[in-house]
Amino acid sequence: MDCIFCKIIAGKIPCDKVYENDEVIAFLDIAPISRGHALVAPKRHFQDLAVTPAETVSAMMRVLQLIAPAVLRVTHAPAFNVGINNGAAAGQVVPHTHFHLIPRTDGDGLKSWPHQRYGPGEGAALAKDIAAAVS
Amino acid sequence: MDCIFCKIIAGKIPCDKVYENDEVIAFLDIAPISRGHALVAPKRHFQDLAVTPAETVSAMMRVLQLIAPAVLRVTHAPAFNVGINNGAAAGQVVPHTHFHLIPRTDGDGLKSWPHQRYGPGEGAALAKDIAAAVS
Numbered sequence: 001m002d003c004i005f006c007k008i009i010a011g012k013i014p015c016d017k018v019y020e021n022d023e024v025i026a027f028l029d030i031a032p033i034s035r036g037h038a039l040v041a042p043k044r045h046f047q048d049l050a051v052t053p054a055e056t057v058s059a060m061m062r063v064l065q066l067i068a069p070a071v072l073r074v075t076h077a078p079a080f081n082v083g084i085n086n087g088a089a090a091g092q093v094v095p096h097t098h099f100h101l102i103p104r105t106d107g108d109g110l111k112s113w114p115h116q117r118y119g120p121g122e123g124a125a126l127a128k129d130i131a132a133a134v135s
Numbered sequence: 136m137d138c139i140f141c142k143i144i145a146g147k148i149p150c151d152k153v154y155e156n157d158e159v160i161a162f163l164d165i166a167p168i169s170r171g172h173a174l175v176a177p178k179r180h181f182q183d184l185a186v187t188p189a190e191t192v193s194a195m196m197r198v199l200q201l202i203a204p205a206v207l208r209v210t211h212a213p214a215f216n217v218g219i220n221n222g223a224a225a226g227q228v229v230p231h232t233h234f235h236l237i238p239r240t241d242g243d244g245l246k247s248w249p250h251q252r253y254g255p256g257e258g259a260a261l262a263k264d265i266a267a268a269v270s
Contacts, residue, residue, distance in 0.1 A: 016262035019269050028258050028265075031250035036261060049217065050203060057200065058193040065192065068185060068221070070268035074261065079222025082184065086203070087214025090239040091247045102248075104225040110248050112226045113237075115166035123163050126171060126209065127151035130163075133205035134154050 005096035009043050018070070023056065024063040026101075033110065034103050036075035040064045041098040049086045052097045064099055077103030140231035144178050153205070158191065159198040161236075168245065169238050171210035175199045176233040184221045187232045199234055212238030 007013040008027065015027035018038055029037040040060050046052040052060075068080055083100040085092040104110065118126070142148040143162065150162040153173055164172045175195050181187040187195075203215055218235040220227040239245065253261070 016258040018262050018265040028253075028262050029250075030258065031252060033248045033250055036265065038265070049200070052200075054193070054197050054200060057196045058189070061192045061196060062189050065184070065187075065189060067265065067269055070265050070270070074264045074268050077224070079220075079224035079227070081221070081225045082217070082219035084217035085214075086216070087239065089212070089214035089241045089243075090216045090237075092214070102225075104222065106224045108224075113168045113245050115164075115168055117166060118163075123151040123165065127153050127163050129209045130153040130171065130173070130202065130205050133208050134202055135205070 003045055003094070003096050005041050005094055005098065006045050009041070019063060019067050021059075021063065023059045026063055026067050029100070033100075034075075034077070034105075034108060036071045036077065036103045038067060038071055038101045039098045040067070040101060041096060046097045047095045048092060048097050049084050056097075060097075060099055064101055068101060071101060071103055075103045077105050079104040138180055138229070138231050140176050140229055140233065141180050144176070154198060154202050156194075156198065158194045161198055161202050164235070168235075169210075169212070169240075169243060171206045171212065171238045173202060173206055173236045174233045175202070175236060176231060181232045182230045183227060183232050184219050191232075195232075195234055199236055203236060206236060206238055210238045212240050214239040 008015045017027045019026040026040045029039050040063050042056045081102045143150045152162045154161040161175045175198050177191045216237045
């Protein structure tokens with residue numbers, strides 16, 4: 001068991017826990033993007049969202065929805081982002097599936113990523129290809 | 136019905152659809168962060184994630200997990216981010232709950248937000264306050 005989150009879940013590494021139930025744990029990110037930045041992870045090990053069973057994902061989302069109001073109330077934040085990084089190229093560092101809950105306030109300086117535009121017909125063609133590839 | 140996503144769902148505004156079922160629709164963001172950037176939204180109107188029923192969130196996540204491999208295959212992306220913006224201060228523009236699925240590739244130039252550190256004992260105290268506030 002070389003997974004740091006599995007070690008946290010097993011109590012072998014401490015964490016600043018905010019909630020847990022039979023299936024899911026939530027604790028503060030030690031390197032928060034904003035104050036109260038929490039992680040929600042299943043107790044069973046799955047590498048990333050892509051391979052996490054739907055019922056486990058649902059259990060994670062239920063915990064996220066449960067703790068979000070508490071996180072916002074305590075941090076006095078009016079809003080939050082949820083982030084899931086699936087794969088190294090998406091910034092996933094710990095290969096144990098988890099959701100980021102990031103409290104947000106006006107003027108906190110966190111910038112959204114830049115947007116682009118498709119050329120004429122490009123989006124329609126791409127959507128058609130993706131729709132055809134959905135199994 | 137003044138909601139742009141409700142109008143898309145009703146077929147009154149076109150979209151580049153990649154998938155739909157009885158409960159959920161997925162279509163390309165017209166201003167993509169990366170090629171293939173898709174949105175997953177419930178057909179029923181809910182303002183944001185905080186007020187979306189857990190069963191609807193689960194249905195959205197099932198569709199996200201279904202379409203993600205197709206999006207990655209077609210866009211030749213090895214990874215993806217999921218983003219949920221809950222509230223204006225978190226960048227939510229359309230007040231109809233939705234998930235962003237953003238394909239990612241190495242060197243795509245999208246930077247993760249900067250991380251901070253808690254002072255000694257600060258994280259533990261914060262976690263305790265949040266845990267106590269979880270209803």
